Amino acid sequence: MKTALWLFTITAILTTHALAQSPVKDHGLLRIEGATIVDRNGDDISLAGNSLFWSQWDQSGFWNEDCLKWLVKDWGTSVVRIPMGIENKGGYLDQPGENESKVRAMVDAGIRLGIYVIIDWHSHHAEDSTEQAVDFFARMAKDYGHHDHVIYEIYNEPKDSQWPDIKIYAEKVIAVIRKNDPDNLIIVGSGEWSQRVDDPAESPITKWPNIAYTLHFYSKMHHQWLRDRAEAAMEKGIALFVTEWGPVGTADRDTETEKWMAWCRTHNISHCAWAVNDKDEPWSIVRKGANPGGGWSIDALTPAGRLEKAIISSWGEDTSIDGEQSDAPKP
Numbered sequence: 001m002k003t004a005l006w007l008f009t010i011t012a013i014l015t016t017h018a019l020a021q022s023p024v025k026d027h028g029l030l031r032i033e034g035a036t037i038v039d040r041n042g043d044d045i046s047l048a049g050n051s052l053f054w055s056q057w058d059q060s061g062f063w064n065e066d067c068l069k070w071l072v073k074d075w076g077t078s079v080v081r082i083p084m085g086i087e088n089k090g091g092y093l094d095q096p097g098e099n100e101s102k103v104r105a106m107v108d109a110g111i112r113l114g115i116y117v118i119i120d121w122h123s124h125h126a127e128d129s130t131e132q133a134v135d136f137f138a139r140m141a142k143d144y145g146h147h148d149h150v151i152y153e154i155y156n157e158p159k160d161s162q163w164p165d166i167k168i169y170a171e172k173v174i175a176v177i178r179k180n181d182p183d184n185l186i187i188v189g190s191g192e193w194s195q196r197v198d199d200p201a202e203s204p205i206t207k208w209p210n211i212a213y214t215l216h217f218y219s220k221m222h223h224q225w226l227r228d229r230a231e232a233a234m235e236k237g238i239a240l241f242v243t244e245w246g247p248v249g250t251a252d253r254d255t256e257t258e259k260w261m262a263w264c265r266t267h268n269i270s271h272c273a274w275a276v277n278d279k280d281e282p283w284s285i286v287r288k289g290a291n292p293g294g295g296w297s298i299d300a301l302t303p304a305g306r307l308e309k310a311i312i313s314s315w316g317e318d319t320s321i322d323g324e325q326s327d328a329p330k331p
Contacts, residue, residue, distance in 0.1 A: 022113065022114020022115065023047065023078040023079070023114060023115050023116060024114050024115065024116060024148050024149045025114055026039075027039035027040060027041075027043075027045055028040030028041075028148050029148040029183060029184065030045065030116070030148075030151070030184075030185045030210075031183065031185065031209070031210050032185075032209065032210050032211065032212060032239045034237065034239075035234040035235070035236075035237050035238055035239050035240075036239060036268060037185070037212060037239050037241065037268070037270065040148075044268040045268065045270070046264065046265065046268045046269060046270050046271075046315070047078045047079040047116060047270035047271075047315075048076075048077070048078060048079070048270070048271060048311065048312045048315035048316075049071070049077040049078055049079035049080050049081070049115070049116075049271075049272050049273070049312060050071055050075070050077055050080055050081070050272055050273055050275075050276050050285070050308070050312070051080070051081035051083060051120075051243070051244055051272040051273065051274045051275050051276070052080065052081065052082055052083060052106070052275065052276045052277075053083070053275045053276060053277035053279065053284075054083055054085040054088075054091075054122060055082075055083065055084045055085050055091070055092075055099050055102050055103065055122070056085045056088065056089070056090030056091045056094075056095070056099065057085065057090070057279075058102075058277070059279075060277070060278050060290075060292050061292040062276045062277060062278075062292045063102055063105070063106055064109075064292060064293060065105075065106075065109035065112070065113075066292075066293035066294055067276065067292055067293055067294050068080060068106070068109050068110060068113055068115075069113060069294065070293070070294020070295060070296070071276070071294070072113050072115060074294070074296075074309075074313075075309050075312045075313050076312055076313045076314075076315065076316065077115060077312060078115055078116060078315075078316075079115060079116040079117070079118065079151075079270060079272060080106070080110055080115060080116075080117055080118070080272070081117075081118040081120050081153070081243055081244070081272040082103055082106045082107060082110075082117060082118060082119055082120055083120040083122035083156065084099050084100075084102070084103050084119070084120060084121060084122055085099070085122050086121060086122060086123035086126065086129060086132075087123060087124065087125060087128075087129070092132065092136070093129060093132065096132070096136075100136070103119060104143075107119060107144060107149075107150065110149060111144075111147055111149045111150075114149075115149065116149055116150075116151060117149050117150055117151065118151045118152075118153050118187070118243060118272065119137075119140055119144075119150065119151070119152050119153065120153040120156055120243065121133055121136070121137070121153065121154050121155060121156060122156045123155060123156055123157075124156070124157055124158065124159040125158075125159065125160075125161070126154070126155040126156075126158070126166075126169055126189075127161060127165050127166065127168070127169040130169050130172055130173070133154065133169070133173050134172055134173055134176050137152060137154060137173050137176060137177050138176040138177070138179070138180065140152065140177075141176065141177040141178075141179070141180035141181040141184075142180040142181075144181075145177075145180050145181025145182075145184055146181075147184075148184075150181075150184050151184065151185045151186075151187060151241075152177055152184065152185070152186045152187065153187045153189075153214065153243055154170060154173045154174070154177075154186060154187070154188060154189075155169065155170060155188055155189035155214075156189055156194070156214070156243075156244075157189055157193040157194050157214075157216060157244075158189050158190065158191050158192075158193070158194065159192075159193060161191060162191060162199075163190060163191055163196065163199035163200060163203065164203075166188070166189065166190065166191065167200070167203065167205060170188045170205060171205060171207065174186055174188075174205065174207075174208055174211070175207075175208075178208050182209075183209065183210055184210070185210050185212060185241075186208075186210060186211050186212070187211075187212045187213065187214050187241050187243060188200065188205065188211060188212070188213050188214065189213075189214045190213060190214065193216055194213075194214040194215060194216040194243075194244075195215070195216060195217070195222065195226055195229070196229075197213050197214075197215055197229060197230055197233040197238070197240060198229050198232060198233050200213050200233070200238055201232070201233035201234075201236040201237070201238050202236070204237070204238050212238070212239040212240060212241045213233075213238050213239070213240055213241070214240075214241060214242075214243050214244075215230055215240045215241070215242050215243075215269075216242065216243065216244045216245065217242065217245050217246075217260060218245065218246045218247075218283075219245075219246070219247050219248055219254055219256035219257040219260060220248045220249075220256070223256060223259075224259075227259075227260070227263050231267075234267065240267075240269055241269065241270050241271075242264065242269055242270065242271035242272070243271075243272050244272060244274050245257075245260065245271055245272070245273055245274065246273065246274045246275075246282070246283035246304065247273075247283070247303075247304050247307050247308065248282070248304075249281075249282025249283050249302070249303060249304040250282060250303060251303055252303050252306055252307060253307070254307060257307065257311075261311055273285070273308040273311070273312065278290050282302075282304060283304050284302055284304065284305070285301060285302060285304055285305030285308055285309075286300050286301055286302060286305055287299075287300055287301070287302055
């Protein structure tokens with residue numbers, strides 16, 4: 001009996017200690033000041049974390065709390081993106097109950113771990129399912145809007161859509177979120193896979209507070225021209241959040257990714273790396289057969305995984321990303 005009580009007490013102490021030092025405990029509700037995302041104290045904040053893989057294609061089972069625990073403990077992840085697939089087979093439009101349950105489980109896990117969670121409507125044609133998005137986000141805001149942890153990404157990557165149509169969709173979804181959640185951060189995509197951030201900069205959403213815009217990049221394809229475009233957008237007053245990015249994926253070093261990460265540091269931009277998965281593609285972070293519950297050795301990580309871990313785990317340090325001024329593990 002005494003042993004059981006002792007174990008319970010130690011567990012409670014360790015849990016309390018972990019929560020006391022969690023990102024959300026430290027920084028609280030995120031909000032927009034000018035073109036910058038700040039924490040509850042008004043200090044600039046830049047989070048670094050991971051994006052899970054599409055909800056309906058998580059074949060190896062990485063959507064679980066043990067995986068998140070490992071990312072928080074071993075990688076220092078402070079934000080996780082939860083991408084609920086929408087249009088494709090097995091996605092939300094096909095199986096709404098199953099996908100929503102998976103999202104809720106991961107949001108709940110992230111809240112328990114004290115990290116920020118991005119509820120991502122992972123769509124390329126979201127305006128075609130406006131009614132379903134409005135219904136979904138109304139429930140999410142009602143159930144989770146009182147948690148500082150929660151961020152809403154209401155349109156992942158518009159493919160062929162133009163900003164006027166995206167904006168009409170976004171305003172309908174934002175309106176129902178704000179009925180139940182007046183202040184949590186909302187992130188909106190832009191055209192050409194969320195690279196046309198210059199469009200919302202010219203015509204931003206101004207009816208509600210705390211609206212940021214998604215910027216996506218993959219270092220093999222997106223270079224200085226996109227950083228220049230993003231800087232020009234910020235100069236016009238909009239805040240950006242890189243909810244998805246990927247390195248070259250075939251080498252442990254990637255100079256273009258290093259340029260992007262230096263840029264994110266300079267502008268205090270948060271980012272989530274794609275993707276927690278073992279699929280045979282360049283941006284998966286672990287090799288086939290890796291334990292979906294974490295505990296990965298360095299050999300279990302892909303080149304992309306090694307690079308992303310080095311970046312994320314050292315993000316809170318005032319140092320260059322290649323570790324030259326820190327003791328952070330090199331990729």
